[in-house]
Amino acid sequence: MPMYSFREMKIQDYKKVFDLWSETEGMGLNDADSEESIAFFLDRNAGHSFVCMDGDEIIGTILCGHDGRRGFLYHVAVSEEYRTGGVGSRLVDMALDTLRTAGIRKCHLMVYRENETGNRYWERAGWLKREDILIYSKGT
Numbered sequence: 001m002p003m004y005s006f007r008e009m010k011i012q013d014y015k016k017v018f019d020l021w022s023e024t025e026g027m028g029l030n031d032a033d034s035e036e037s038i039a040f041f042l043d044r045n046a047g048h049s050f051v052c053m054d055g056d057e058i059i060g061t062i063l064c065g066h067d068g069r070r071g072f073l074y075h076v077a078v079s080e081e082y083r084t085g086g087v088g089s090r091l092v093d094m095a096l097d098t099l100r101t102a103g104i105r106k107c108h109l110m111v112y113r114e115n116e117t118g119n120r121y122w123e124r125a126g127w128l129k130r131e132d133i134l135i136y137s138k139g140t
Contacts, residue, residue: 004052004053004054004059004060004087005052005053006050006051006052006053006090006091006094007050007051007053008047008049008050008051009042009049009050009051009061009062009063010042011035011038011039011042013051013058014035014038014039016057016058017038017051017058017061018033018035020058020059020060020061020077020079021033021061021075021077023079023080024077025115025117026111026112026114026115026116026117026118027075027077028112033075038063041063041065044065045063045064045065045066047098048064048065048066048095048098048099048102049061049062049063049064049065049095050062050064050091050094050095052078052082052087052090052091054082057079059078059079059082059087060077060078060079060082060087060088060091061075061076061077061091062074062075062076062091062092062094062095063075063076064095064098064099066099066102066104068104069104070104070106070107070108071095071096071099071104071106071107071108072107072108072109073092073095073107073108073109074109074110076088076091076092076109078091088121089125092125095107109122109127110135
């Protein structure tokens with residue numbers, strides 16, 4: 001892998017991170033992805049979310065958090081021209097390491113059914129596709 005740098009995500013990264021998410025096919029964005037919401041998430045889950053940098057450009061992201069029992073990954077994204085270089089795998093490994101350190105032994109993620117690129121990635125990476133769980137959502 002070329003010499004990219006990896007570091008914890010900061011709220012100051014928001015504009016560049018949101019731009020990457022917006023350009024990533026299959027990424028679902030909504031009001032929960034506002035700067036205020038992401039700031040709250042990063043604060044609540046300090047030390048678990050990361051970015052990958054190529055110089056000053058953010059080329060990869062991962063949001064990671066836990067509820068004290070299970071970990072969750074959100075918005076794993078790598079710029080298209082940097083895919084297949086190990087950036088996504090490294091981000092996932094970093095996030096999972098922080099969960100293990102926090103005593104979390106299982107992690108979940110959600111991928112839209114029609115997100116072929118994302119589903120292919122997670123299956124190749126050895127993640128178990130669950131067919132026995134339905135997810136229900138409701139605004140608060």
